Amino acid sequence: MHRFDRKSKRLSWKILSYALQRIRRDYPLDRGRTPDELRQATGATITPAGIGGKKALQLWRDVLAPACITVDHPRFMAYVPSAPTEAAGLFDVAVSAANVYAGSWQEGSGAVFAENEALRWLADVAGFSITAGGVFVSGGTAGNLSALIAARWNWRHHANGVFDNVRGAIVASRGAHSSISQSARAMDVDVMWVDTDTRGRMTGVATQSAIDAMSEHDKSRVFAIVATGGTTNIGVVDDLTGVGECARNLNTWFHVDAAYGGAGLIAPTVRHLFNGIEHADSFIVDPHKWLFAPFDCCALLYANPQIARAAHTQHAEYLDALHQDDEWNPSDYAHHLSRRARGLPFWFSLATYGTNEYQRSVEVTLDITRAAARQISEHPDLELAMDPELSIVMFRRVGWSVDQYYAWSDKVLNDGVAFVTPTTWHNEVMLRLCIVNPLTSAQDIAIVLGTLK
Ligand SMILES: *Cc1c(COP(=O)(O)O)cnc(C)c1O
Numbered sequence: 001m002h003r004f005d006r007k008s009k010r011l012s013w014k015i016l017s018y019a020l021q022r023i024r025r026d027y028p029l030d031r032g033r034t035p036d037e038l039r040q041a042t043g044a045t046i047t048p049a050g051i052g053g054k055k056a057l058q059l060w061r062d063v064l065a066p067a068c069i070t071v072d073h074p075r076f077m078a079y080v081p082s083a084p085t086e087a088a089g090l091f092d093v094a095v096s097a098a099n100v101y102a103g104s105w106q107e108g109s110g111a112v113f114a115e116n117e118a119l120r121w122l123a124d125v126a127g128f129s130i131t132a133g134g135v136f137v138s139g140g141t142a143g144n145l146s147a148l149i150a151a152r153w154n155w156r157h158h159a160n161g162v163f164d165n166v167r168g169a170i171v172a173s174r175g176a177h178s179s180i181s182q183s184a185r186a187m188d189v190d191v192m193w194v195d196t197d198t199r200g201r202m203t204g205v206a207t208q209s210a211i212d213a214m215s216e217h218d219k220s221r222v223f224a225i226v227a228t229g230g231t232t233n234i235g236v237v238d239d240l241t242g243v244g245e246c247a248r249n250l251n252t253w254f255h256v257d258a259a260y261g262g263a264g265l266i267a268p269t270v271r272h273l274f275n276g277i278e279h280a281d282s283f284i285v286d287p288h289k290w291l292f293a294p295f296d297c298c299a300l301l302y303a304n305p306q307i308a309r310a311a312h313t314q315h316a317e318y319l320d321a322l323h324q325d326d327e328w329n330p331s332d333y334a335h336h337l338s339r340r341a342r343g344l345p346f347w348f349s350l351a352t353y354g355t356n357e358y359q360r361s362v363e364v365t366l367d368i369t370r371a372a373a374r375q376i377s378e379h380p381d382l383e384l385a386m387d388p389e390l391s392i393v394m395f396r397r398v399g400w401s402v403d404q405y406y407a408w409s410d411k412v413l414n415d416g417v418a419f420v421t422p423t424t425w426h427n428e429v430m431l432r433l434c435i436v437n438p439l440t441s442a443q444d445i446a447i448v449l450g451t452l453k
Pocket of ligand 1: 080139140142179230257259286298
């Protein structure tokens with residue numbers, strides 16, 4: 001099966017032409033199926049003799065792929081969609097073909113160099129210094145965990161053993177992403193919650209009063225304060241300047257989770273919301289969300305990567321050869337070892353289209369979001385929860401029960417019209433549109449709103 005012969009060549013062309021078609025064509029929204037439905041449609045796929053590539057590809061194209069919701073459909077506005085560029089998506093195929101090991105400089109220097117160029121650009125737009133650096137990890141969840149592990153290492157390291165058996169704590173807001181409390185569970189540390197303001201923002205004032213209310217012992221346990229640069233539910237940016245000052249006053253690590261909103265760093269109309277991120281010790285942004293890269297791609301940046309390296313480097317006899325020189329080994333900067341060069345599709349796309357085009361595309365999605373907010377406020381049956389800050393709009397359908405929201409969401413998905421899911425805001429079920437696809441048009445918004453009768 002490792003031979004390259006005429007038969008394998010035919011299959012290669014089939015797979016490649018499918019990939020080209022998939023990336024170019026207007027795909028329907030599609031929807032999930034049950035395991036029973038899929039089992040019936042596919043039959044046994046893993047067999048001693050193999051079913052052959054032609055058959056496997058046909059099953060994927062005709063049965064399995066249509067059972068996956070098309071994330072880059074212009075009317076996929078649930079959760080946080082993803083809309084890779086053509087260059088990014090296709091280059092991912094090339095990255096897989098080369099199967100570069102991008103955990104170490106020794107094995108993957110060219111790939112690591114290119115990934116670092118893309119990381120450098122992100123560090124620059126955030127105002128991080130020239131000594132900043134980081135790594136691409138699988139997603140925001142992995143990025144937040146890795147940053148927090150570095151933060152805790154730093155806290156313990158500077159205490160010269162005093163905190164070695166002390167349980168650490170993170171300060172975060174109620175608007176923080178679920179991956180922050182999940183990281184705390186994985187690390188067995190506490191989260192001290194800060195209440196948000198009426199818009200859902202974590203402010204410096206609220207953070208300081210939460211800290212002031214702590215005992216001296218609890219204050220000493222805090223190893224990181226986490227702010228969010230674009231909350232996932234409603235897309236507001238925390239008071240990064242104010243929260244960052246609290247972290248400096250407490251002499252603790254400041255982490256900014258900009259997994260969703262980080263694209264706003266390159267958009268002139270919203271860049272000011274992120275002021276203060278330049279003082280963070282670490283931040284993350286998911287190019288697979290709003291920076292037009294395919295899954296899975298999260299950029300994790302540290303102001304001082306040496307700390308992350310001390311926290312994350314794995315030591316083993318068989319790895320000794322990696323640590324002879326002062327080379328940049330991506331595996332040293334997060335909780336992982338083997339890794340694909342998942343930053344390369346993003347790098348390739350940035351290199352191809354240029355950063356101006358990235359800026360323009362993010363602004364296009366912001367414009368569409370503002371247009372959606374206008375359409376909603378002019379609609380007799382709809383009410384905006386608040387003006388959007390980034391590219392998320394939340395609104396209520398006046399008079400609807402919770403069941404009506406869910407029934408509507410199921411219906412528009414089943415009809416292939418749109419994927420929009422309800423959410424909860426201040427204990428009220430509402431609808432939420434998240435727009436990260438520059439191909440989503442005002443017409444698409446009108447189609448969705450038109451079904452809310
Ligand atoms: C999406 C998101 C995450 C989690 O990212 P994954 O890539 O899904 O792991 C974390 N934080 C914020 C603010 C997010 O929007």
